[in-house]
Every structure is written in structure tokens, then in C-alpha cells.
Amino acid sequence: MKYWTMKRALLIVFIALLAILPWLTGSDYYTNLASQVLIAALFALSLNLLVGYAGLTSLGHAGFLGLAAYSSAWLMLNLQWDHASAGAAALAGSTVVAALFGLIALRASGISFLMITLALGQILWGIAYRWAGVTGGDNGLSGISRPHPFGLDLGPASHFYYFTLLVFLLVWLLIALWVRSPFGASIRGTRDQPRRMSALGFNVWLIRWITFTVSGFFGAVAGLMYVYYQQFISPHSLALANSAEMLLMVIAGGPATLAGPVVGAALVVLLKNIASGYIDRWIMLLGFVFLFIVLFVPNGIVPGIAKLRQQCRNKERS
Amino acid sequence: MSFWLIQSLNSLALGGVLFTLAAGFSLIFGLMRIANLSHGAYFMLGAYVGLSVITHGHGFFVALLAAGLAVGALGAVVERLILRRLAGNSLGQVLATLGIAFIIADFSLWVWGGDPQPVDAPAFLAGSTQLFGLVFPLYRVGVVGFAILLAISLWLLLDKTRLGMMIRASVDDMQMARGIGIAASRLFTIVFCLGTALAGIGGVIAAPILSVYPGMDSDMLPLALVVVILGGLGSLAGAFIGSFVIGFIYSFGQALFPDLAYIILFLPMVVILALRPRGLFGRIAA
Numbered sequence: 001m002k003y004w005t006m007k008r009a010l011l012i013v014f015i016a017l018l019a020i021l022p023w024l025t026g027s028d029y030y031t032n033l034a035s036q037v038l039i040a041a042l043f044a045l046s047l048n049l050l051v052g053y054a055g056l057t058s059l060g061h062a063g064f065l066g067l068a069a070y071s072s073a074w075l076m077l078n079l080q081w082d083h084a085s086a087g088a089a090a091l092a093g094s095t096v097v098a099a100l101f102g103l104i105a106l107r108a109s110g111i112s113f114l115m116i117t118l119a120l121g122q123i124l125w126g127i128a129y130r131w132a133g134v135t136g137g138d139n140g141l142s143g144i145s146r147p148h149p150f151g152l153d154l155g156p157a158s159h160f161y162y163f164t165l166l167v168f169l170l171v172w173l174l175i176a177l178w179v180r181s182p183f184g185a186s187i188r189g190t191r192d193q194p195r196r197m198s199a200l201g202f203n204v205w206l207i208r209w210i211t212f213t214v215s216g217f218f219g220a221v222a223g224l225m226y227v228y229y230q231q232f233i234s235p236h237s238l239a240l241a242n243s244a245e246m247l248l249m250v251i252a253g254g255p256a257t258l259a260g261p262v263v264g265a266a267l268v269v270l271l272k273n274i275a276s277g278y279i280d281r282w283i284m285l286l287g288f289v290f291l292f293i294v295l296f297v298p299n300g301i302v303p304g305i306a307k308l309r310q311q312c313r314n315k316e317r318s
Numbered sequence: 319m320s321f322w323l324i325q326s327l328n329s330l331a332l333g334g335v336l337f338t339l340a341a342g343f344s345l346i347f348g349l350m351r352i353a354n355l356s357h358g359a360y361f362m363l364g365a366y367v368g369l370s371v372i373t374h375g376h377g378f379f380v381a382l383l384a385a386g387l388a389v390g391a392l393g394a395v396v397e398r399l400i401l402r403r404l405a406g407n408s409l410g411q412v413l414a415t416l417g418i419a420f421i422i423a424d425f426s427l428w429v430w431g432g433d434p435q436p437v438d439a440p441a442f443l444a445g446s447t448q449l450f451g452l453v454f455p456l457y458r459v460g461v462v463g464f465a466i467l468l469a470i471s472l473w474l475l476l477d478k479t480r481l482g483m484m485i486r487a488s489v490d491d492m493q494m495a496r497g498i499g500i501a502a503s504r505l506f507t508i509v510f511c512l513g514t515a516l517a518g519i520g521g522v523i524a525a526p527i528l529s530v531y532p533g534m535d536s537d538m539l540p541l542a543l544v545v546v547i548l549g550g551l552g553s554l555a556g557a558f559i560g561s562f563v564i565g566f567i568y569s570f571g572q573a574l575f576p577d578l579a580y581i582i583l584f585l586p587m588v589v590i591l592a593l594r595p596r597g598l599f600g601r602i603a604a
Binding site for chain 2: 057059104107108110111112114115116118119120122123126127129130131239240241244247248251281283284286287288289290291293294295298
């Protein structure tokens, strides 16, 4: 079978498996776990636009999740807005903040970019934690209901799972189209050869800024799904550890691939849930996983497997 | 009037603490180009080691020495075993140091528990002094003195010794430095060890002011980042000025607008970045 058709067949099997997953598992616990994986994957996909495709490593991305989650929750709880308008306002607001943060963070690139995004992420965390009158401080905001799209009740685990799957596939498709478009090619160009791109007449800064803003928008989408799933939001979700976890998903799975962040998200979420059943020291384990990935699988799992396949095929030929 | 004077002393003391933290960070970044995200964790570990030494009945200076040695040794091991393999891979270095930060933070929580623990100032700095009819805690005056002493010794080390000469040469032109026979890899270990030891000592210095608590690592790391971004990456003079600027802004912010202190803190960074992306004393945009 040709490589491309093989890849497509795998994708169809994968989506089919996702579609029948609630039947396969047969328990709410695993269905909920699958929803968590999909939401984390959404988030990793949005961060990957920056880390993988634009070569800009952000350590403040959890801020956009928190921004969207907090603002939609606050609008619903305090102003009694409905889900659609609160969600739309949260997405719009978070995207505007992402655009502003982009203006600040993109004064620099490389390590300085990372430090500035870290500092900006900490500001959002600080606001969530200290501005107790609005955010509830350490207690966060609770009592957030799930939406009822077209009158459907998303309370049951499988209903919510299908809703998440739908959003996930939509975002996946949008991001796939985006990175394969000519604009996507120019994003990768600014990552690999910023000077050459700029000499060719591309506006490197603008390309990066648009990518930063779009990535913030998708991060906010993930934030909405997150708050609908948890029905609760606290400063903990904006903490550096959370941004780092997302980054680990991207790096572990394979940056600049579409499958990598999904594989990485599944790995991290499953590992976290399994590990927390046995040991209390999840954070320490996370640290060791970081070291292991960096030292032994620096290019990520998906590119690693692709390389293995390539080597196998070369052996068959020779 | 007394409010301003006392807040000014608090600002200076916080600035002194920030300088012990940021000097090591800046040194490591300047030479090795490593954004050492575990720097806050070394600071906290130093504070906890100091706490343990003091609760076992030893004095404050033994605690300072023990924290500096223990954290510095750990830094040397980390550099030799992990960071060495990641030379030139800045993303890998960031992830590895973040991983180490998580391991140290969780380890500290495991060993020392989750409650904040106060540390007493050393006996000879325990009281307070009367100046202009106001009462100043003596320890905070001592911290300012220590920061100035540290700045002078670091300046002497970098400017007047052979080691400092080699460090400066390697910062300016690594390839040329290797070419004339400077063992850059050994220099990296020495500087990383020195930088983490300073963080550990900073933790003990800070303990009587801030007390020791889980999460002080992630509270202090962003402050160190803001200081070096403000002062210019890799510049000791920048770290010195930046520390006291941030010390003032944070102390007064906390006293005047307690809810917004955290936001006010990042404003100077944003302004500086908008006007001068490489920071006050930075030479090259990294």
C-alpha cells in the first residue's frame, strides 16, 4: 500500500474508533477520561501552532485557557448570560488579549520570548489568584452549567464526549487546513529562515503575530471546553505547571506534526490519571518524564515512529 | 514620612534578596545562554536546607554555608549529568531545567511538608535600630549590606581574577576562547555551580523576611526573570539595578495597592521591552 493511502486509512480507522469509543469502554469513567484527552489535545494543537510551526516556545499558554474559562464563567454566573453569548464574548475577549500579548512578547524571539510569555502567563495567574472579588480567589468559580446545543443535554458522559469529539474534529480540520495553506508554509519559513523570509519580502513579525493570535483563539476554545467539562475553574488551571504540561504534550508527541500533540495529550493525561491512583508525587513524576523525553526522545514520539518505519522500509528494499 | 522610610528599607531589603537570586541567573545566562527555569527551585531548596540546619541548633552562618555548598553541589551534578548533553539545544535546556524545578519542588514538599515555616534572623541582627526616631529591623539593614558586599565581590571576581577573565572572554566570544585554550566545559560547570550556590544562599538570606513555604520557587522565578529582562540579559550591573527597581516597585505596590501588586510588577518590564527590547544594560538581543 502506498504511504499516503496507508496514512489516510489509519486516520479513518482512528476517527471510527473515537466515534464508537463510549461503546467500547462501556463506563462513564473511561468516557470522561477520553473527553479529557480530547480537550487536552485541543489545547496541545493550539500551542503546537506556536511551538512546532512558528518555532516560538510559549510558557504562558495556560493563561488563554484560563481567560476564556473565567470570562465565560463570570458572564454566566454574574450577568446570567446564556452559553452562546458568554462563550462568544469569552472567545472574542481572549483573542484580543492574545493579540495584545503578542505585541509585547514578539518584541523578542527565542529564549526571551519564552521568558516574556512566562511572565505574562504569571500575570494572568496572579490576577486570577489575587483579584478575589471577581475570580473568587483561591476558591475559583463553581456552579457553571454545561450548554444545551440544539436542546441536547450534555450532562451524561457520552453526550459530552460526542460534543467534545465534534469540536475537536472541527478544530483539527481548521488547523490542518491552516498549516497546509500557503500561509502555513510562510509560518514554517519564519521558523527555519527568518532572515531569508524577510529578505524575500515577507513580514516576519506580522506572520508571527497572526499565528500568536490564532493560537490564542484556539487555546480559548480549549478553555471553554475545559470549563464546560470541569464546571469549575480555579487559578490552579492557569499555573506554570499547567502550561508546562501542555508543552510536554507537544514536545513528547512531536512538534510541527498534527498527530503529535494528540498522542502527547493522550500520553500525559493517561499517565497522570494512572499515576495519581498509585502515587501522590505526580509533579515529581512529571519532572522525570520531562528529563526522559528531553534526553532520550528529543524529537517526539510521532517523528520517532516515522523514522523507525522509514528505516524498516529501507531495510526491506535493500 | 515614616511610612515612606520604612517601605524604602523594605524595598532595599527585597532588592538585596532579588540580587542574590538574579546575579546567579544572569551569570548562567550570560555565559551559557541557558534560561535556567530551575533557579527559583534552587532558591527554595537553599531556604529549606538552611531551615533544617538552623532547627538542628546550628547558627545562621553555618546554614548559609551549608545551603550554598549543598545547592551548589547539586547544580554541578545537574550540569555534568544533564545540561552538558543538551549544549546548543535551548528548548531542551528549558524543558530539562523545568523538569528539575518540578522534581525539586515536589521533593521539598515531600520532605518539609506544606506549611509555611518561619526562620529567625541571626542573633546579632535580631533586634531593631533607631534612626531618625524610627524603628528599623536590623536584619533588613544587614541584607542590604550583604547585597552590596556580594555585588562588590562578584565584580572583583569577574574583573580582577583569572577565572573572571576567562568567563568574560567566553561570554564575548566562545569560539575564540576555546581557541586560546580556555576549558569552556569546566568553566560551565564552575559558573553553573556558582550560580546555583548563590541561589541557595539567597534562599537562606530571604528566609527570615519571607519565611519558607512551598511555592516560593514559582513566586521568585518570575521576579528573577523580570529583573534580568529589565536589567538586560547577562549583565551583572543590570541585575543589580533591576533588583532594586523591582524591589521598590513590589514593596510599594504591595503596600499601596495590595490587590494589584502582581500586575504593577510586570508593568516596568512591558514598558522597557516596548522602548528597549534588550533591557537597560543588555548588549545583544538574545
